Amino acid sequence: MKRRQVIQAMAVGSMAALIGSNTLAMSNEEKPAARPPAFAGTHKVKPLPYNPVKLRGLDETMINNHHSKNYAGTVAKLNKIEEALATLSKDAPAFVRAGLKREQLIAANSVILHEHYFDNLGGDGKPSGKIVELIKHHWGSWEVWEADFRGTGLALGGGSGWVVLTYSLVDGAPQTVWQADHTNSYAMGRPLLVMDMYEHSYQRQFGPAVAEYIDSFMANVNWDIVNYRLEQVEKLKLG
Secondary structure (H helix, E strand, C coil), X not given: CCHHHHHHHHHHHHHHHHHHHHHHHHHHCCCCCCCCHHHCCCCCCXXXXXXXXXXXXXXXXXXXXXXXXXHHHHHHHHHHXXXXXXXXXXXXXXXXXXXXXXXXXXXHHHHHHHHHHHHCECCCXXXXXXXXXXXXXXXXXXXXXXXXXXXXXXHHCCCCCEEEEEEECCCCCEEEEEECCCCCCCCCEEEEEXXXXXXXXXXXXXXXXXXXXXXXXXXXXXXXXXXXXXHHHCCCCCC
């Protein structure tokens, strides 16, 4: 086992011990003191904004499991990590804090990307609005961008990761980003369109037929949501 894996395993074990000790400490029915927002552990599961049965070409059970188990489980995990971080003293071993902070980043990014993913589904898949002109300007044509976006998804097929159309707050240029896991992201980027390429998002229904999943994803994109995100981010100062 590599040194980094050992450190991560020890950190996770320490986290479990910390959480367990918190449970024992609360057994005397004392009300815990309110924690500041950074350690509050009060993240909530965001409900699906549509009935998944209405999605075209995407299995209802697969979507429900993805939302209620994968995503909801990560929200719970993020809360537990924050609670564990709240118990650390300034003298806590560096590897414990490092492990918890790494897990916090993974969980937080997973929650954010999952919420974007679910929210940008539920549409008719027909591109419209300002996003179309922005994409045409930066890629030359809609078809070139779409081929790049789909191709990035295919490149992640059989593995794990995300494909994100992101808006750069540095120069206002959109980018299609390949994210192999939850710790990869585009610095100063605001996600506009998010496609989950972890196998739990398509394996149940499509098996290894990744292209068919991407077809179904694109057929259900809610471009109104994408345009809303673009509208909001364009109000921010660049640089």
